[in-house]
Amino acid sequence: MHRTQYLNSVNDFIDWFASNLGHASLFAHSYIDRRSNPAAPRTLAFTTLFDACKQYHWKHNGAFGSPAGACLQTNDAALSALRQALQSAINTVNDSKTLTASSAVMSWGGVRAGNVRWLTANSKGLAQTIASVCAALDSDNLSHPVLTSCQPLRFNAGMTKVYSLLVNDFIIYDSRVAAALGWIVVKYCQARKLPAVPRDLAFPWAPAKEAANARLPKNRDPGLGNYHFPRLISGELHAVWNLKAGWILAEVLARASHNPFRNSSTVPALRQLEAALFMVGYDLPLNVSPSGVNSEPESYAEGDWTECYTAARGKLFHYRVEEGGIRLLDGRFYPVAVINRMLIILVELFGTDPFPLANSATKVRVTPSIPGIGYAYFQATDERGNPPSASALAAVLHELGVLNYTPDNRAPWALDFGDYVQRGRIDLEALLKLESERHDDVGELIA
Template sequence: MHRDQYLGTTPSTTTSPVVGDFVDWLAKNLGNTSLFAHEYTDRRSGNRWKCQGLQDACARYQWRHKGAPGVAPGADLASNGEALDALGAALRSSLDPANDQAAFSAAADVMTWGGVQAGNIRWLSVNMKNLARTLASTAAALTRGDLAAQILVSNDLRFNAGMTKVYSLLVKDFIIYDSRVAAALGWIVVKYCKEKQLSGVPAELAFPWAPSKEGPRAKSPKNRNPGQAGFSFPRLIAGAHHAEWNLKASWILAAALERAAGSGFSVYSAVPALRQLEAALFMIGYDLPRDGSDVEAVLAPDDSWTECYTAARGNKFHYRIDDDAIRLHGGRRYPIDVINKMLNILWEVSGSTPFPLANSATKVRAGESASGIGTAYYEATGKKGNPPDASALAAVLQDIGALRCTPGRRAAWSINTEAFPREGMIDVTALITREIELLEDL
């Protein structure tokens, strides 16, 4: 299926009139202030956020970013638009001519902007070889918009809340489809279904949703499930499923803006209308009414775990960050004080000079290993820890920005000096706190 078939502009046996009708309905209601009014409590500030319609939601957009090449840190849509322009330029430059190291750096910067470093930075690092070609070929397939394209249905396709941000900068009229945008789209679809007196959500409009990740302090988890009595939506699955619905959502929103015939969406002239509409959905989708559903149904147990890959062999594992430790799914735990001791040992021995992983169980315990992450971890645990366990810890510390890694080198690791004060002891507490607080925004 291609774009025109999905939207119903090219007749085919797979065409359904409901998609075109929904696009027309949305185009007519883009400026409806009462239909799309919404409010919720911001978990980080405790303030009440509210909007009167989509344009007002866009005007109230806020996402704190740390800046981009040539762009100062900011929070409003105009500032974020400038940051995304700069990040997009860096991404495109890394693909033509292909430069894997530059592609890694540019994509990692996008993840940092979006607050989705966890899991994604490490994947980019593990898959740096041919990364530029992977990004370019996937972006080309998304641009063609053929849902049956081999690369888009492959089990190897990496597509999640992080990669949607990368491809939104490489593909024209391609939105960021994350859990917030997905929630708002479903919320709008339910309003359409009720107005049209439909008995359920049409399969063509069943935009999959994903739960928010919550920190250990969360007392009131955010709801991203737009389903209501009689109207349900499937859960979003990373990979081909995510890419398919990202394309469909992009097609629908772009078509609605096009059919609005000049009376559509415009809040900031320097930011494309589709990006503005995406921003409005992002703000609305932060938290939806629960409609009587319980918290446990909204947040499944495994949704609090982040995917990552070990430093030694690139094996997949999952971790969670708590106030006092980094925990691995399965029970392993790295206390913050042990992590701090390990990083300070590394700093004392190597400073800003790169060091190896050095986590051989036999060599470290026998005192025959070079100084590195494994030896420092062993010392930090009072020689009670298992040196190979440092492989997973190193990967997580790269994810959160405490360590840097240059793949392909024996001494590939170094302390990220930008993350710590220039004087005094290294302490990851601020990074841990940042990660936990970020979950309140995502």
């Protein structure tokens, strides 16, 4: 199916959405902001979609010289800088710069976990890989061979951000945007008195990534009564519905006679509408069964643990970032003070030079031992830590952008001297706090 065919199949929805885009109350929404003080929680309320856009908030550290911030304008500046870096790297078929730029996109979006590991492992030919997928997405053909090939398509919460910067009318389709789109579709179905959600409007959703026992779990399932939506699956399904969402929103903006997003900002209208949906989709009302009784969201089974693999042996483990350090599912905990001391030791030993993992349980404990991450970790724990435990810590620090990793190298590790790792000051407390907050916000499909 091509773009025109798909848009024709959902023409009535587009007309309805376009005519109601600036409606004064239809899209009013509110929820408890989980980031506020639990003792006095703050309620976020939006009267319209445009109001939701004006309240857009995503904390970031800037990118390629653009300043840090949290509002729509500073985020747009960061995305513009990321777009330029990506386009330059891909246009010159520079795999190294493509890896740097795409990893920076993951940092901006708070989705480094798993994604940077994949980008690094597939860095050879990465520029061409991304260019090929961009061409497929830009073809306006849902059945393009690149999208339907038997070869697995890497498309998830991270890659949607990369392609949104490179493909026309392509939005970031994450769990929050998906939730808001489904929420609007339900309002359309109710207005048209439809018995079920039309197949071409059944936008797949993904749950928020949070603890299974969260005190106030966020609901991202837009289903209501007899209106149901499928679960999002990474790969072709994610890419296809990402295309459909962007096509619809672009057409809605083009048809709307009362378009509050038009000429309201230097930020493109499609980006503004995406930002509005991002804010609305943070938390939806609980599902309502046909009997009218509130029910709990479908499932939060994946909990708040992030899947990761050690670099050398690919050993699977799970971790989560907390303000006080990094915790592994198996019970291990790396306090921020220990991590800081380990990094200081690495700076003193190697500076900007690369270094090995060198975390043998026996060799690190003898004198003289081979210097590396294992040695630095052992010293940082006052010789009480188990050197092999440095493997998992190094993998997490790589995902967080603190360590760089170059595959197939005798000394594959190096410090990433940035905001948090400097020669005169090293303190990851602010980084871990930011990552902990983002973990609660993002709630996107990673795998």
